[in-house]
Amino acid sequence: MKLDANIPEGPIEKKWENYRDKVALVSPANKRKRKIIVVGTGLAGGSAAATLAELGYDVEAFCYQDSARRAHSIAAQGGINAAKNYQNDGDSIWRLFYDTVKGGDFRSREANVYRLAEVSNLIIDQCVAQGVPFAREYGGKLANRSFGGAQVSRTFYARGQTGQQLLLGAYSALIRQVAAGKVKMHPRTEMLDLVLVDGRARGIVTRNLETGKVRSFSADAVILATGGYGNVFYLSTNAKGSNATAIWRAYKRGAGFANPGFVQIHPTCIPKTGDYQSKLTLMSESLRNDGRIWVPKKKNDKRPANEIPESDRDYYLERRYPSFGNLVPRDVASRAAKNMCDEEHGVGLTGLGVYLDFADAIKRLGEQAVRERYGNLFEMYERITGEDPYKVPMRIYPAIHYTMGGLWVDYNLMSNIEGLFVLGEANFSDHGANRLGASALMQGLADGYFIIPYTLGRYLANIGYDDLDVSHSAFSDAEHQVTERISSLLAIKGKQTVDTFHRRLGEILWDNCGMSRTEQGLKDAIEKIAAIREEFWSDLRVPGTDRDLNQELEKAGRVADFIELADLLARDALERRESCGGHFREEFQTEEGEALRDDENFTHVAVWEYGGDGAEPVRNVEPLQFENVKLTQRSYK
Amino acid sequence: MKLKLNIWRQKNREDRGEFVTYHLDDVNSHMSFLEMLDVLNQQLIEKGEQPVAFEHDCREGICGACGLVINGYPHGPEEGTTTCQLHMRHFKDGDEITIEPWRSKAFPVVKDLVVDRSSLDRLMQHGGFVSIRTGSAEDANNTLIPKEKSDLAMDAAECIGCGACVASCPNGAAMLFVSAKVSHFALLPQGQPERKRRAIQMVQAMQDEGFGACTNYRECEAVCPKRISINFIGMLNREFIKASVLSGAEKGGKYRSK
Numbered sequence: 001m002k003l004d005a006n007i008p009e010g011p012i013e014k015k016w017e018n019y020r021d022k023v024a025l026v027s028p029a030n031k032r033k034r035k036i037i038v039v040g041t042g043l044a045g046g047s048a049a050a051t052l053a054e055l056g057y058d059v060e061a062f063c064y065q066d067s068a069r070r071a072h073s074i075a076a077q078g079g080i081n082a083a084k085n086y087q088n089d090g091d092s093i094w095r096l097f098y099d100t101v102k103g104g105d106f107r108s109r110e111a112n113v114y115r116l117a118e119v120s121n122l123i124i125d126q127c128v129a130q131g132v133p134f135a136r137e138y139g140g141k142l143a144n145r146s147f148g149g150a151q152v153s154r155t156f157y158a159r160g161q162t163g164q165q166l167l168l169g170a171y172s173a174l175i176r177q178v179a180a181g182k183v184k185m186h187p188r189t190e191m192l193d194l195v196l197v198d199g200r201a202r203g204i205v206t207r208n209l210e211t212g213k214v215r216s217f218s219a220d221a222v223i224l225a226t227g228g229y230g231n232v233f234y235l236s237t238n239a240k241g242s243n244a245t246a247i248w249r250a251y252k253r254g255a256g257f258a259n260p261g262f263v264q265i266h267p268t269c270i271p272k273t274g275d276y277q278s279k280l281t282l283m284s285e286s287l288r289n290d291g292r293i294w295v296p297k298k299k300n301d302k303r304p305a306n307e308i309p310e311s312d313r314d315y316y317l318e319r320r321y322p323s324f325g326n327l328v329p330r331d332v333a334s335r336a337a338k339n340m341c342d343e344e345h346g347v348g349l350t351g352l353g354v355y356l357d358f359a360d361a362i363k364r365l366g367e368q369a370v371r372e373r374y375g376n377l378f379e380m381y382e383r384i385t386g387e388d389p390y391k392v393p394m395r396i397y398p399a400i401h402y403t404m405g406g407l408w409v410d411y412n413l414m415s416n417i418e419g420l421f422v423l424g425e426a427n428f429s430d431h432g433a434n435r436l437g438a439s440a441l442m443q444g445l446a447d448g449y450f451i452i453p454y455t456l457g458r459y460l461a462n463i464g465y466d467d468l469d470v471s472h473s474a475f476s477d478a479e480h481q482v483t484e485r486i487s488s489l490l491a492i493k494g495k496q497t498v499d500t501f502h503r504r505l506g507e508i509l510w511d512n513c514g515m516s517r518t519e520q521g522l523k524d525a526i527e528k529i530a531a532i533r534e535e536f537w538s539d540l541r542v543p544g545t546d547r548d549l550n551q552e553l554e555k556a557g558r559v560a561d562f563i564e565l566a567d568l569l570a571r572d573a574l575e576r577r578e579s580c581g582g583h584f585r586e587e588f589q590t591e592e593g594e595a596l597r598d599d600e601n602f603t604h605v606a607v608w609e610y611g612g613d614g615a616e617p618v619r620n621v622e623p624l625q626f627e628n629v630k631l632t633q634r635s636y637k
Numbered sequence: 638m639k640l641k642l643n644i645w646r647q648k649n650r651e652d653r654g655e656f657v658t659y660h661l662d663d664v665n666s667h668m669s670f671l672e673m674l675d676v677l678n679q680q681l682i683e684k685g686e687q688p689v690a691f692e693h694d695c696r697e698g699i700c701g702a703c704g705l706v707i708n709g710y711p712h713g714p715e716e717g718t719t720t721c722q723l724h725m726r727h728f729k730d731g732d733e734i735t736i737e738p739w740r741s742k743a744f745p746v747v748k749d750l751v752v753d754r755s756s757l758d759r760l761m762q763h764g765g766f767v768s769i770r771t772g773s774a775e776d777a778n779n780t781l782i783p784k785e786k787s788d789l790a791m792d793a794a795e796c797i798g799c800g801a802c803v804a805s806c807p808n809g810a811a812m813l814f815v816s817a818k819v820s821h822f823a824l825l826p827q828g829q830p831e832r833k834r835r836a837i838q839m840v841q842a843m844q845d846e847g848f849g850a851c852t853n854y855r856e857c858e859a860v861c862p863k864r865i866s867i868n869f870i871g872m873l874n875r876e877f878i879k880a881s882v883l884s885g886a887e888k889g890g891k892y893r894s895k
């Protein structure tokens with residue numbers, strides 16, 4: 001597999017500027033002749049589709065929900081980072097770049113991250129101009145809050161619904177282009193395969209989720225912005241429909257899958273209550289600005305929180321990390337919570353929980369101020385748990401939240417398949433082994449609004465025109481494979497439901513590929529996953545037909561892909577014999593129990609190549625060079 | 638707890654549909670309403686029957702995908718709560734629960750509890766945006782916006798587009814939805830250039846899509862999971878009237894002889 005990151009020449013501060021100055025352009029008349037497929041209408045896909053259409057390209061956009069506005073980005077709560085330095089607290093593009101590289105535990109590509117920090121400011125300008133009602137100060141200027149892994153206040157927010165407001169902004173730009181006839185929107189349409197012609201991505205095969213009709217679309221380039229694959233763990237903070245199918249199909253067509261084992265576990269989620277649990281709910285990280293995390297000092301202390309005196313409480317993050325305290329990065333906070341619970345200090349019925357306490361904040365700021373900042377989150381907590389967090393501390397526990405891994409892309413956000421671009425959470429590019437809070441929204445919008453318009457133009461300017469359409473045999477072949485696969489899922493007629501398999505898969509992953517991983521555990525996981533796969537294909541029951549809305553059939557296809565992806569995830573975690581960011585291998589830790597990197601052997605991106613059905617996947621590497629940030633042991637003490 | 642569920646079953650758009658009764662035991666009070674339906678569906682599949690189709694995605698009350706009429710109330714009995722955020726602790730052992738899809742002319746039923754809400758997307762195409770090209774924005778802090786104004790705009794902007802307002806309205810009006818969008822932009826400086834066009838076009842589109850007229854039943858406000866106030870409907874009406882009455886030179890700036 002050829003892996004050239006295509007990083008432009010020049011000092012890091014100048015790379016993107018030089019690139020834009022020199023990049024080939026497509027004339028307006030020629031843009032009209034180019035058709036672009038955008039799969040996904042979240043922040044990444046929505047912003048890309050809208051901007052490309054504005055530029056004059058002919059865009060076909062797809063999502064599986066009934067409306068583009070419901071993409072999972074809508075659920076992001078806490079905020080979006082930018083290096084505006086409106087707070088005058090020492091922030092800069094450099095510092096945002098540095099924090100992101102360090103936060104990612106030195107496993108991301110410097111040039112990409114620098115560009116991200118650079119365009120972050122444009123995003124805020126763009127969103128405000130669209131009418132996104134970010135929080136403001138009394139003077140009428142924009143307000144900021146702090147997020148984990150940073151010592152400056154650079155996060156812009158709209159109450160606890162930042163993702164919603166940003167997505168509605170992107171959606172409004174998209175819908176404007178739909179009205180203008182430049183975007184053809186296909187909701188309730190799922191991409192089930194990627195079509196390559198002469199080695200280039202030239203289209204997709206889709207299924208209409210209401211009618212079951214399988215249909216192909218051709219284009220000059222294909223953009224995947226289909227989000228993360230956290231749902232491979234079954235329980236996660238992702239939307240129920242979030243899936244890996246689009247990127248997994250692309251992987252099976254030859255796209256490299258980078259760092260599949262890099263998964264983020266978010267420290268502040270509402271703990272699980274029972275077997276029927278269908279998802280986990282995030283409590284925004286912004287809560288760690290004012291909430292204090294603690295557990296009882298005594299083991300198995302069953303007293304209610306308010307009966308435990310100060311002297312019997314262990315504010316373990318403040319104790320272990322005095323300079324960042326409750327605002328340490330997510331991986332550090334999650335692991336610390338797990339350690340406390342493993343040592344039997346956990347709270348709640350299951351013992352899998354720690355307190356997030358606002359009593360001090362309410363004393364310091366008053367209940368009204370706390371309500372203004374977090375009111376909707378507190379309400380959500382109360383609705384789910386039946387407990388009032390103004391009176392008793394919240395109980396939280398880590399949960400699967402985000403996937404840093406994804407399809408490999410170069411500086412142009414193009415995968416190793418020519419003409420296949422990957423944006424947002426679906427790619428691997430910017431967050432290394434751990435993503436900092438409020439940086440996914442930033443990345444999605446950077447990719448869609450400000451990067452792809454240039455890099456796609458560069459690609460198109462260099463390829464010729466043809467009159468390829470879906471009558472090409474590559475499309476009928478792919479359609480045939482898609483239909484066959486649907487039929488075989490329906491034909492199993494076994495006894496167990498899709499959810500049963502998905503839940504079991506999730507348990508295997510959570511136990512062996514979750515917050516801490518071991519050689520043996522990962523090997524076991526690989527075996528168990530293979531067994532589940534076999535059982536799935538012999539004992540699955542999918543009711544109904546493929547001719548109408550069949551939600552079980554949709555899920556079955558996604559879970560079949562998740563099972564295969566789970567195997568790759570475990571292999572990746574097994575082969576990376578170091579600890580870094582969210583990837584914690586018990587064999588590799590410092591004396592204080594912190595992640596111990598092995599820079600000599602693992603300063604690289606692991607890029608997996610599909611080896612064919614039944615064959616082992618191949619692990620390739622893209623070495624990472626750190627020319628601007630010195631590799632150091634991360635410390636938040 | 639044990640429940641008796643009367644659920645609307647309809648095979649497809651053409652099917653007439655009917656209520657079917659199911660009994661469910663062992664419902665845990667910590668479950669969400671949708672998790673309760675998940676459990677029912679698992680049992681139906683195991684028995685060889687067809688599961689109930691219903692729409693959902695985030696299950697966090699923000700994507701607007703879910704929406705069931707529960708005992709006659711869109712999103713059920715709890716104020717300010719989407720169906721996915723409704724928990725079974727609000728029900729008791731032996732309860733009989735009726736579950737239906739949104740019912741409105743503008744939302745045809747697709748299957749069981751799933752409806753087609755694409756009419757809302759089409760409304761948005763008639764000005765539910767600020768026409769600003771990517772990359773052409775000024776520095777975000779150049780324009781000052783009073784916090785109160787911005788907060789009020791946010792109150793409106795929180796609409797999740799679930800359609801409960803339409804489903805609850807005896808006339809099937811989409812006034813709360815449209816008013817939230819029009820007000821959101823009317824309150825902000827960025828929305829000013831297209832303010833009048835937007836009000837007129839969105840109101841017109843509402844009629845064209847087959848939504849009914851507003852006669853102040855106020856049901857929409859009561860069921861809105863985001864508690865969006867009908868004060869915004871008042872605002873929309875004023876916006877519409879102001880936009881419809883052209884003043885002075887707005888009628889035309891060039892002289893033309895008849």
Ligand SMILES: Cc1cc2nc3c(=O)[nH]c(=O)nc-3n(C[C@H](O)[C@H](O)[C@H](O)COP(=O)(O)OP(=O)(O)OC[C@H]3O[C@@H](n4cnc5c(N)ncnc54)[C@H](O)[C@@H]3O)c2cc1C
Nearest residue numbers: 040041042043044064073078079191227424425438440441
């Ligand atoms: C609860 C929660 C809170 C978060 N809070 C924050 C935060 O405060 N700050 C922050 O920076 N990040 C946050 N994140 C992370 C962030 O929201 C996501 O990483 C980001 O929104 C992903 O955007 P995206 O555009 O890449 O994908 P998504 O928004 O997930 O969109 C994916 C799109 O792809 C479509 N799609 C998927 N598969 C297919 C297919 N096979 N065929 C057709 N269409 C398909 C979907 O329909 C959808 O339109 C949060 C995440 C969660 C889960």
Ligand code: FES
Nearest residue numbers: 694696701703721
């Ligand atoms: S499922 Fe998203 S709002 Fe209910």
